[in-house]
Amino acid sequence: MKKLVVYLTVLMMVCVSNVSVIHGQESSQIELAEGAKSAVLMEHSSGTLLYDKNAHEKLPPASMTKIMTLILIMEAIHQDKLSLNEKVRISERAASMGGSQIFLEAGEEMTVNDLLKGVAVASGNDASVALAERISGSVEGFVKDMNKKVKELGLKNTKFQNTTGLPEEDHYSTAYDMAVMAQELLKYEDITKYTSIYEDYLRKGQENEFWLVNTNKLVRHYPGVDGLKTGYTSKAKYCLTATAKKNGMRVIAVVMGAKTPKERNANVAGMLDYAYNQFATEELYKKNHKMDSIELSRGDIQNLDVVTERPVSLLKKKGEKLDNMKVSIEYESDIQLPIEKGTRLAMLKVTKKDKTLTEVPLVAAETAKKASVWQLYKRTLGQMLHH
Incomplete structure (x- = not known):
């Protein structure tokens, strides 16, 4: 054909008006992410940038890496290659992951639904590895799939070495690329059912019950925010890819390299305020x-x-x-x-x-x-x- x-x-x-030119002129005259190394504010449907600062600078994304991990998880679910009710057996490798975790034990079985909560809410490295092994057979296979998806999305400045965002050589992304990945993840509308959870429990009522608390505090403190992913390492500093929907308009805000969580959240809130004060969308289809x-x-x-x-x-x-x-x-x-x-x-x-x-x-x-x-x-x- x-x-x-x-x-x-x-x-x-x-x-x-020529919208993109107007937006570009205005956004270059304002500072919405003071202190952050890079930032992007994107309208979700059109992909129009409302604000950007060093948008294509390669930086460590920390746990925002899990946005790509979540894309592949949601893709597998929607292609019926993975079921939310399926139980996944936890490997030694998954159980041994450091950093943020939901304290999975080797040999334990947990449903995909609960592991997905573990990734989306608590940023569990162990849950990320468990699902990666289930989907691609190994972490290495999953990382290849992550980088394949990077190419499919046309991203030029992203390369992943792991599923979690733990520090590793040659593992990087940009604020712009993270916004495009967020746009892709939001294709799966049910993802926000997970990323908008502020608190929940895993293994409810059991001896090893685990309290999940969302690492993204804006889910509770900014009206309309329903995702997506925070990140922190000593090298990456404080990062956040957030999304909000108000008055029928969804926007994506990314901040990388903020010095404190307070500064990171204030930058994102300021960008969201700017978007909803200045712009609106009209749905055609x-x-x-x-x-x-x-x-x-x-x-x-x-x-x-x-x-x-x-x-x-x-x-x-x-x-x-x-x-x-x-x-x-x-x-x-x-x-x-x-x-x-x-x-x-x-x-x-x-x-x-x-x-x-x-x-x-x-x-x-x-x-x-x-x-x-x-x-x-x-x-x-x-x-x-x-x-």
């Missing part, structure tokens, strides 16, 4: 909105719906007037069967005067396999009879 651009006539509204349908002459289904991977929203300054825009769909150059549900098939672009305002992937609404000879015969016969 050749690359194809489909133009849709849409009578909707879009920002009059909801997640899973059907944008097109492609014909599969040799598929087990004849027509495959192409839907939005996430909500399509346009960012605007508060009080800004809107006018017409153009929506186009550009398909991948080589689409072949079988196609798994969720496979990226195209990009939806919203433009004004040849300026791209937002891009959102379009994906397969269901799985399509190659049709059997019998299916093709019946289809051909049906068409002949119809004519």
Whole structure:
């Protein structure tokens, strides 16, 4: 299937101004992350940067590494390669992990659901290793999968050596790359059911009951914050990738290298305040909105719906007037069967005067396999009879 651009006539509204230029000019004139080594403020749906400071500087991400770990965990769950109710046996290696942990013991069994809580809430290194071994067979295999996903996301300044963020040579990321990873993790909407938990218990009622307390205090203290991941090592200092949703707008804020947790939280809160005071979004399409349908002459289904991977929203300054825009769909150059549900098939672009305002992937609404000879015969016969 050749690359194809489909133009849709849409009578909707879009920002009059050249949004990205305005945002860039404004954000360069303000200081929202004083004391931090780097920072990024991103609107989630469009990926527009509202503020950045040394966004592409390579720094140790500490436990924010677990955002990528969580991406691969959620991906495995959504591909039915892992079940929340499944019990995972804890290895000696997982039990021996230092740093933040939920004190797993070798030979113990814990459900994926509880291990996921251990990673998302308490930043458990032991839980991260246990799930990595379950998904990829070994920590080393999982780290390869992490770096493969880095490449798939088009990130140029990230490299992982472990699943946890514990200090290791040549293990680095950037504030911008962490924001893109957060954007990817938030595709799995149920992740915030875990990252928004402030406190909970593992092994409730047992002798070795463990109290989980979220390392991200903004979950309790800033309205709308429902994730995502803190980090700290003596080299990385205090880091946080946070996300909040208010008034229908989700934003992602990243701070790396703050001197104290108080400074880190104040920087993130200040960026969130700036986003919600200055900007708003207008939703054009909801997640899973059907944008097109492609014909599969040799598929087990004849027509495959192409839907939005996430909500399509346009960012605007508060009080800004809107006018017409153009929506186009550009398909991948080589689409072949079988196609798994969720496979990226195209990009939806919203433009004004040849300026791209937002891009959102379009994906397969269901799985399509190659049709059997019998299916093709019946289809051909049906068409002949119809004519």
